[in-house]
Amino acid sequence: MKGIKYQLKNIRRDKICIISFLLPVIVGLAINMLSGVSFSSLSETSFGIVKNDLSHKSVQWLQSNGSIAEFENVDELKASVLDPASEMIGVLRDENGIKTFLSGDELQINRIIGNTLPKLYAEREAVVASIIRVIPAANSNDGMKSLLIVITMVTAMFMGCTFNAMSMIGEKEDGIAFINEVLPMTRTDFIAQKVFLGFSGGVLATILTALTCIRVESGHIFLLLLIIILSAFISALAGLYIGHFANGLMGGITYIKILMILFLAPPIITYLVVPAGSTLHLLSYLLPSSATFYGLMDMLNGQVQNIEISIIALLVHCIVWLLLFFILENHRYKKSLV
Amino acid sequence: MWRGFISILKKDFKLILSSKFFLLALGSLILYSCYINFVYVKLDQDIYPVYIYDPMNTHTRVSSEVTQVDTIEDLKEKYSDGYSVGIDASSIESEIVIVTSGITSTDNFRAAYALSLLSPESSYTVENIGQNDKEMKNRREITSEFLFFELAAVGFLGLASLIFKEKQMGVIRVHGILPVNKSAFIISKLCLFLLSDLVFTCLLSIINLGLSAGWNVLPVVFIQAGILSIIMALAGLYCAIRVPDFKQFSLLYLVLAIFITTPVFLAAQTNINWNWINYHPMYHLFMGMKNSYFSTPSVGSSYYLVCALAIVLLFLLVHRALTHEMAKEG
Known part of the structure; x- marks a missing residue:
């Protein structure tokens, strides 16, 4: 518990983290303020x-x-x-x-x-x-607007990796990583603290963003929370990987940039171009962000019957990523003993 | 003087090499090219599919664009996607059914289009007045965008990371007592980044536009890329000298990437009309780049004059900041 307190204190001073925390919230506010008209004139x-x-x-x-x-x-x-x-x-x-x-x-x-x-x-x-029957759309959310909202939400969730990755890289650069080796703290404790850091940051940023720009039915709030929690957890794990592999700040920023592009671009493209149910669409679940993206999109469109698939996919990702990290850690530990 | 410059150039080159900047540029090149060739080129939007439920075969001269469905439920399922149009011809008078797109004019057009498919097709084809087809336009457009982003953001970041490394190593302090001109210190970095940016430009254009089209636009593109590269490198140099550490600098970078380049893309890519965008200096640089990819004559001599002035001004600013920094370092 004390460790987590120190971690949070440390991160409070990090300006990159504060910015990446506030950015999605600001974008969410901006989307909310833009009226639907300004989007629809684009697709006319x-x-x-x-x-x-x-x-x-x-x-x-x-x-x-x-x-x-x-x-x-x-x-x-x-x-x-x-x-x-x-x-x-x-x-x-x-x-x-x-x-x-x-x-x-x-x-x-x-x-x-x-x-x-x-x-x-x-x-x-x-x-x-002639007789023309125009049926009102099931949801009043403008298509373009909900796409922007979902992109912002997914960004907020996966921004969580910035918090712990930056903190780990900062520690490496300042030499605190060496001190950590001799502190009476187990490796698992360290990982738990770092995961918590990314996780709590991601969840908080996403909930704040959600408050600014999303309106879901009260019955779906639990599902939304579940998606947020699972995605933020995966993002925290991704941050752990980045912190593990990056040697310097420059490298870290590069990895985060690549990760964000990889996590954001494919789901948007598959959502827009690939029909649901095709093999390519199924393959896209290999990226956790796709599951989050489709889940949120369904929720905004008011169709939650397929949301279990997204949640199950996210759960599988959580387990696989965590296991992989432990295997990696174990491998490194054994290597350091030799 | 000349020998001093060459050795500084050599040192800078080694530093850039060790900072993996080239690796990053190569990675970006591969990522961008894959995205352009496998994804962006194929992006398109098809016309609204039209489905008809016509159990009594009332319509005999239906266009081949219309798909027949067997039951009314099928029809309902088809038009429920909110994009397709359904024609229910089961009663005496056919009924066109659409789920609203939220825009009245688009709904009107969808209905009118579906109706037009029920009568004989006309042979009219729209006149094309441009030279580019869809694919070539996509290629030129996205290549100019990626290049702009890469030169604006990555060059800025790369130069800064170099300066911070030198600051850490104490190189700036050493330079204060070396018999080397301060301008040489700046120019050697500019030269290297300009050269690497031009190589990047050349590769990106040729890979994504094809050899002949790429080669044709390169001379004009080189001028724009050179201007942008020098301006961004000088801006990065200035910020890196002034800002105390890399973390604070990366904040600046984030602001640059999001708040400065995004409006430029939005204004140039879509039909949004923002009058204030004319006061955005990066907008003109971007349009210069884009127009050179489309080989459309755009800017007059005043543009180049302003760019030259900006470069001189930035150079003087960097020179002053560097003198100040060296004095501070002792």
Whole structure:
């Protein structure tokens, strides 16, 4: 207990830890403050038109199908369509309706929209006459927003590794690691203290972040806590590995950078690109952060029937990572005896 | 003077080699290239799938894009994903069913698109006015981003770690009494980092754009990479001399990586319009880099003038800080 007190006291002075603790919380607050509108305008189809080219009615029709940017002349419009950052579709008047143009580097969806827009324009009366049933979405959370929230939450959880990794590397650099060898403290005690350090930091940061940006049903709070606790524990173990392998601060920061990229990028990509149930999706569970990511995403979307898979995957990760570390430690201990 | 400079250069090179900076750069190069070639290039978004439940075969001229389902439950399951569109043609008048995307205009378009697939296809194809296809655009875009990030953040960090090591070893103190110009101390480091950054730029561009496209953009990219590399190295040098230890410096680095580069990416990548971004100096550097990858003429001579001025100013600042530090160290 006393050891843990010293560990916490030591970490309080570490500015990297404080920043990495506060960062997700600040980002969570920022996401909360951004209104849903600013995200949704990103996924709207954008059309570019030239002033006084299309009739008032055509502009109104375009507006009901996407967002419109108006330009003074065709050259300005072309420049904006050509801009690689934009997915804008240029719309001009044609003798019997409208014609479209693209820069040719757009997403498949926008190319098809460009191909079909004149036909849609010609058939616009038929749409008004047809029966269209729009079902409200089960969850009111904006898709883009919940993705950002989950990314922030996963970052907060796995930031936990910074706390104990930095503390271990700092001790190595200051020579405290040698003193620890002769202190009346067992190796297990040391590991327990360091794991606790990363774990408590990760859990605290995640809970604070969750408070700022997540709204879940009261029945799911227990599940959310379980995911947080398991993920933070794995992250603390990851921190232990980094502390074990890194020799200097520079190396430590590099390892943390690589770990964060490895833990964050694949789940996001698999979530967006790979269909659930495929082999690749199953393989992604090899990374603990994927399980956390899918679990949180399901929870935000209000579908908790598949959440057991995530929790079981996390549990397996906890056990495997812990066992591996003990084997590693044991190996090192034996080597030091020789 | 010249011999002194060469020996400083040699010493710096050995130091960089021992700090595993090149290893880090090589690791980043492999990581980035794998990501670009295996993941980013393939990212795409397909048009909304349309499913129809038509037990009485009311619609005879349905486009091949529409998938037939056998039961109404199947249809419901398909459109429940919130992206697909369902057409229920079991009653006299067909009904289009969608789960709202949260944006009215997108919902309107989805419904109109699904309806249009029920009538004969038109032969109209959209006119392409650009030269890049989707893949090439993705490659150019992400390569310029990674390069910008690598040069802005990693060069900054690498130089600083070098300075801290030298501070620890007492090299700065020794330099105070050596008959070597202080400018040589700065320039030798700049040269090495510039050279390594240019090699990195060359490899990253050629691996990810392909030999001919990469080779074509390289001359322009080299100019932008050189400017960015020198500015960031000087900034890193200044911060590292001024800040007492590496931990505090890494805090600065985190702030740089997150609060300075993220808005730049957001503004340049998406269609967000922020007027204040024009006052963000890194934004112009990034746009210079990106435009050079797309071979679009962008900046005038004023841009280069400002960059040159910034470099001179930063150099003078570093020189002063170094003199101050040496005086302090005795």
